[in-house]
Amino acid sequence: MTGPTELGEFLRIRRSGLQPEDVGLQNYGVRRVPGLRREELAMLAGVSITYYTRLEQGLSSNASESVLEAITRALQLNEAERSHLMDLAKPTRTKRRSGSKPDKARAGTLRLIESMSSMPAVVLGRRSEVLAWNSLGHKLVGSHLDFESPHCPADRPNMTRMLFLDAHTRELYASWCEEATRAVSSLRLLAGRFDDDLDLISLVGELTVKSAEFAKLWAKHPVENCMSGLKYFQHPSVGSMELDFEVLISPDESGHRILMYTAEPDSPSAAALQLLQATAA
Incomplete structure (x- = not known):
């Protein structure tokens, strides 16, 4: 799922998203393809056009960190994109990890989320699979599913799969397109970081085949480290x-x-969350 091909795709997509004026270059005439030319990007990064071309074509897999940092600056990557670039450029691993041993949330983590009686909380594995949720978390994002389903690996829900393939989950998010982009961006980051995870590769393959919307978003190679933000629900x-x-x-x-989810105090959303808590109890 990662390696020279993915690295080249990421570089091409990010290069096509930059215009000459974005990087202080003069734009002469009409361009046949959008974005910077390879020679322009190579000049900005201070590397030879031959070397940069080999990177995009997947013919060089041992770029130094200094070269990658120069390309990061030339492409104006943010920190999440820089981290993803470094992951893609690392040597391809030969060992592949599968989920032969089912993952599970630690006992301390379970006690922690159970203590959050007024806050929806969900424990996710690296592939966005639900390892556990408290009562309010279940009512918020999985009320149509069995509360115990995360504890059975065969029936374990997956937040990304649900978002694209489950009709109930799709209707739950008032801004579904925004949520879908955020989910794919996070999955891209994880795919680069855990490129030896066969179950993660399988999930991407399944979603690419079953959801044209996922496939379209995945091909754009979005990357974002989604640690906080705002979600819009229509529960x-x-x-x-x-x-x-x-x-x-x-x-x-x-x-x-x-x-974890919270609502602004004394807001209509806080009142709705309290009502949801009452139904969970």
Whole structure:
């Protein structure tokens, strides 16, 4: 899922998104293809056109960190995109990891989210699979599913799969297109970081085949480290809600995350969340 081909695709897409005037260059005449030319990007990065072309064509897999940093500056990448570029440029691994041993949330994490009685919380694995949720988290994002489903690997929900393939989840998000872009951007970042995860590769393949919308977004190679923001819900039980979300990442290598939602105090969304809490109780 990563490697020279993915690296080249990422570089081409980001190069095509920059115009000469964006980087202080004079634009002469009509261009056959949008964006910067390879020679312009190579000049800005201070590398030879031959070397840069080899990177885009997947013919060079050992770019130095200094070269990658120069390309990062030339492409005006943000920190998430820079991190993704570094992941894509690392040597291809030969060992592939599968989920032969089902993942599960730690006992301490379960106690933590259970103590958040007034805050929806969901524990996610590295592939956005739901490892656990508290009662309010379940009512918010998975009320049509069995509360115990995260504890059975065969039935475990996956937030990204649900977003694209589950009609109930699609109707839950009032700004579905924004949510879909955010989900694909996060998955792209994870795919570069965990390029040896066979289950993650399988998920991307499944969604690419089953959802034309996912395939279109994936091809654009969006990258974003979505740690906080605002989500717009149209919940079937309590109606419209605007909820802030925060993500806490486990400090180990598990890739586990806790997704938490809050509402602005004394707002209509806070009232709706309290009503949802009452139904959860």
